[in-house]
Amino acid sequence: MDLPxxxxxxxxDVVLWVMLLGLGVYVRQVRRxxxxxxxxxxxFVTPSAMASAVLLGLMLLMTLADSVHFRRxxxxxxxxxxxxxxxxxxxxxxxxxxxxASRENSYSQPLATYGFSKESVPPxxxxxxxxxxxxxxxxxxxxxxxxxxxxxxxxDAERDWAGDIAVRLAWGSLAGAAVSLLxxxxxxxARATTTTTxxxxxxxxxxxxxxxxxxxxxxxxxxxxxxxxxxxxxxxGNDVLYMTLKSVRTAFVIGSLATIATLPxxxxxxxxxxxxxxxxxxxxxxxxxxxxxxxxILLIAACVLMVQVFLDKHPELFETGLERADLKIFxxxxxxGLTGWAGLCRLLRAETLKLRELEYVQAATAFGVSHWRxxxxxxxxxxxxxxLITTVLEFSGLILYEAVLSYVGxxxxxxxxxxxxxxxxxxxxxxxxPIVWWSFLAAFVFMVAIVLSANLFADxxxxxxxxRARVYRARPRAxxxxx
Amino acid sequence: xxxxxxxxxxxxxxxxxxxxxxxxxxxxxxNTPDDMARLNIGGKRVTPDQIEKWKVERGxxxxxxxxxxxxxxxxxxxxxxxxxxVSLFVFDFGRADNASGGDIGYQIAQRMGVSLRLTVPIFVLxxxxxxxxxxxxxxxxxxxxxxxxxxxxxxMMSISSLFYIIVGQYLFSRVARLAPIxxxxxxxxxxxxxxxxxxxxxxxxxxxxxxxFRTLFLEEAGKDYVRTARAKGLAETAVMGRHxxxxxxxxxxxxxxxxxPGLFMGGLLTExxxxxxxxxxxxxxxxxxxxxxxxxxxxxxxxxxxxxxxxLIDVAYxxxxxxxxxx
Numbered sequence: 001m002d003l004p005x006x007x008x009x010x011x012x013d014v015v016l017w018v019m020l021l022g023l024g025v026y027v028r029q030v031r032r033x034x035x036x037x038x039x040x041x042x043x044f045v046t047p048s049a050m051a052s053a054v055l056l057g058l059m060l061l062m063t064l065a066d067s068v069h070f071r072r073x074x075x076x077x078x079x080x081x082x083x084x085x086x087x088x089x090x091x092x093x094x095x096x097x098x099x100x101a102s103r104e105n106s107y108s109q110p111l112a113t114y115g116f117s118k119e120s121v122p123p124x125x126x127x128x129x130x131x132x133x134x135x136x137x138x139x140x141x142x143x144x145x146x147x148x149x150x151x152x153x154x155x156d157a158e159r160d161w162a163g164d165i166a167v168r169l170a171w172g173s174l175a176g177a178a179v180s181l182l183x184x185x186x187x188x189x190a191r192a193t194t195t196t197t198x199x200x201x202x203x204x205x206x207x208x209x210x211x212x213x214x215x216x217x218x219x220x221x222x223x224x225x226x227x228x229x230x231x232x233x234x235x236x237g238n239d240v241l242y243m244t245l246k247s248v249r250t251a252f253v254i255g256s257l258a259t260i261a262t263l264p265x266x267x268x269x270x271x272x273x274x275x276x277x278x279x280x281x282x283x284x285x286x287x288x289x290x291x292x293x294x295x296x297i298l299l300i301a302a303c304v305l306m307v308q309v310f311l312d313k314h315p316e317l318f319e320t321g322l323e324r325a326d327l328k329i330f331x332x333x334x335x336x337g338l339t340g341w342a343g344l345c346r347l348l349r350a351e352t353l354k355l356r357e358l359e360y361v362q363a364a365t366a367f368g369v370s371h372w373r374x375x376x377x378x379x380x381x382x383x384x385x386x387x388l389i390t391t392v393l394e395f396s397g398l399i400l401y402e403a404v405l406s407y408v409g410x411x412x413x414x415x416x417x418x419x420x421x422x423x424x425x426x427x428x429x430x431x432x433x434p435i436v437w438w439s440f441l442a443a444f445v446f447m448v449a450i451v452l453s454a455n456l457f458a459d460x461x462x463x464x465x466x467x468r469a470r471v472y473r474a475r476p477r478a479x480x481x482x483x
Numbered sequence: 484x485x486x487x488x489x490x491x492x493x494x495x496x497x498x499x500x501x502x503x504x505x506x507x508x509x510x511x512x513x514n515t516p517d518d519m520a521r522l523n524i525g526g527k528r529v530t531p532d533q534i535e536k537w538k539v540e541r542g543x544x545x546x547x548x549x550x551x552x553x554x555x556x557x558x559x560x561x562x563x564x565x566x567x568x569v570s571l572f573v574f575d576f577g578r579a580d581n582a583s584g585g586d587i588g589y590q591i592a593q594r595m596g597v598s599l600r601l602t603v604p605i606f607v608l609x610x611x612x613x614x615x616x617x618x619x620x621x622x623x624x625x626x627x628x629x630x631x632x633x634x635x636x637x638x639m640m641s642i643s644s645l646f647y648i649i650v651g652q653y654l655f656s657r658v659a660r661l662a663p664i665x666x667x668x669x670x671x672x673x674x675x676x677x678x679x680x681x682x683x684x685x686x687x688x689x690x691x692x693x694x695x696f697r698t699l700f701l702e703e704a705g706k707d708y709v710r711t712a713r714a715k716g717l718a719e720t721a722v723m724g725r726h727x728x729x730x731x732x733x734x735x736x737x738x739x740x741x742x743x744p745g746l747f748m749g750g751l752l753t754e755x756x757x758x759x760x761x762x763x764x765x766x767x768x769x770x771x772x773x774x775x776x777x778x779x780x781x782x783x784x785x786x787x788x789x790x791x792x793x794x795l796i797d798v799a800y801x802x803x804x805x806x807x808x809x810x
Contacts, residue, residue: 286498289498290501290502291505293498293502293786293790294502294506294782294786295781295789298766298785301766302510302779302782303509305773305775305778306509306510403645404645407645409767423643430649435653448638448642451641451643455641
């Protein structure tokens with residue numbers, strides 16, 4: 001096979017796709033099971049949850065596009081072995097190739113055509129040095145440099161800038177409106193055919209999708225062709241929008257992978273402790289009390305320092321810098337899993353303690369069903385709702401946690417784009433004068449959007465799966481306690 | 484009472500042994516003392532002599548867990564584990580791995596007070612503010628105030644505490660010049676430096692706590708005795724303050740126990756952002772310079788504080804609820 005590229009399978013790529021497969025299996029199971037289907041319907045009846053699901057879905061698509069990596073083949077060097085570019089790209093990078101290519105020299109404001117700080121203008125090659133009245137050559141003039149890519153198509157940047165932006169925004173809105181209309185046509189039949197009394201919140205989904213379509217339309221239109229840097233550029237001239245979009249994957253990897261990593265410990269230990277009681281319970285309780293009495297961030301810091309040394313000692317485990325960063329984030333997720341299972345374990349233990357006294361478990365014991373089988377058939381399915389609720393609740397918390405960890409210096413690799421890294425950078429940029437605010441703002445907007453929708457979605461899931469929580473929802477105008 | 488506390492302390496000691504063992508294994512299964520020496524001496528070229536010298540100075544030249552060269556009890560005490568871990572139990576933290584680190588015990592004694600001045604107000608005022616805000620929301624339950632209050636809580640919860648700190652520092656210190664950007668001074672002057680960090684951490688932690696307390700209060704507010712209290716003609720404030728709050732006190736105390744680790748982290752962030760020389764900034768510096776001795780001491784100290792405050796909370800629990808008996 002002689003492909004012009006070779007696929008690079010990163011650890012997190014594999015895990016993300018396996019998780020997607022798992023999600024698919026779960027969806028199939030939900031479709032078959034009437035009770036589960038009804039519960040999930042309750043989630044999607046909530047407008048806020050539906051809107052959040054749309055946003056998260058879009059982010060997930062982007063994450064997946066960013067999770068197929070490859071390296072381009074280099075042009076053949078006289079019959080040698082095929083060599084590959086050291087730079088690893090993803091499918092998302094192909095779509096954003098324009099953003100990667102349009103690199104400036106340094107900071108520039110959003111939608112700017114000129115640089116952010118003055119530079120000395122290099123004198124013309126044939127110009128004579130200008131002398132002042134004492135015959136001393138004057139200092140080179142300093143001016144805001146014209147950006148190489150930002151608004152490069154404008155003949156007169158000052159005069160044409162506003163017009164160009166307006167035209168681009170109009171095109172973006174038009175494209176967004178077109179997509180929105182298309183979605184309306186798709187959603188309408190679904191709304192018409194729903195027979196249940198409580199239809200899923202299609203309208204919320206459509207509105208969110210339309211807003212997103214317009215925003216994406218603006219983003220694409222503004223950076224299309226000889227366009228602008230929508231969120232400006234950072235210190236080394238990289239497009240901030242590109243960095244932000246790449247950070248989404250990091251956030252998703254941390255949020256999902258670290259949560260999944262807690263599950264094996266929490267499930268096995270929690271159910272075993274609750275089911276067997278006695279000395280098994282004592283030992284497991286001891287382990288998680290020890291774990292939770294260490295300040296979590298210190299434990300993680302210690303583990304990450306270990307990983308750092310491990311990676312430094314084993315350079316054979318990775319070929320490129322990206323693979324190293326990927327291995328590091330993978331191990332970081334495992335560490336987060338290893339240190340974060342105590343809470344869920346405690347919940348599962350308490351629930352199992354209750355379940356094991358129920359009649360059907362007693363009956364199974366009387367019939368001589370093995371312990372393993374009882375835990376698998378009778379206990380596990382009945383604690384799954386707790387697992388689900390905790391998983392979705394943890395997701396947003398971990399995204400926030402990543403930022404803190406990166407700040408402390410034990411987060412993802414500095415070479416990897418992440419919200420934490422961006423905030424960390426912003427700390428220095430915000431103390432400049434005049435301040436550089438745009439990468440902070442970009443990280444803020446994206447992070448709040450993701451975490452907020454994850455929180456709203458998690459709330460709806462909890463309300464649907466935990467009947468106790470439902471009574472206490474706040475509504476604009478409704479009785480808090482339904483009769 | 485005393486017996487109960489003693490037993491809890493005993494169990495705490497057993498847990499500390501576990502903590503110690505975990506950190507020790509964590510540090511030394513992956514790292515050999517040679518690696519640490521190389522890391523700390525730094526530079527391109529490190530001679531074996533230098534490594535040997537560093538190890539002898541720090542006491543890392545001894546065997547890990549068991550010394551077969553020594554006699555009697557020395558077999559156990561003349562080891563890295565004994566010297567660097569068991570000595571922690573008498574709060575002898577030893578020296579930092581870095582040359583500039585100095586004596587850890589001295590540093591901790593210096594910085595402990597500063598940290599407490601920051602975290603204790605955050606904890607107490609945070610609890611107070613969240614309880615009041617949650618009670619206020621519950622007074623208006625089922626109305627727009629409640630709804631938008633909860634919405635505000637969810638939005639505020641979704642914002643990283645880093646954003647609060649960075650924006651707050653920018654607005655209040657740089658633009659409005661109401662507080663110094665960073666630094667610290669002893670005595671009463673400390674207030675000037677501590678007000679802004681404390682306020683920012685209050686805002687950052689308010690939303691999540693208040694929302695949780697709100698559900699607790701609502702659960703209580705739906706119970707029969709509250710209806711009876713209202714039927715007697717008690718004012719809403721009296722119902723809330725005297726009946727609902729007092730009965731929701733137990734879960735609030737429990738949850739404040741689980742908020743303690745977060746407090747530690749909050750201290751870590753604010754101290755390093757505002758240049759306050761407390762334990763948090765000490766820890767962050769240690770992590771940055773990969774000083775394992777300090778990190779290990781801080782892990783130990785953190786767990787001690789956690790265990791002790793959990794015991795205190797359990798005692799408070801029994802004081803708040805006469806039904807709970809200590810056993």
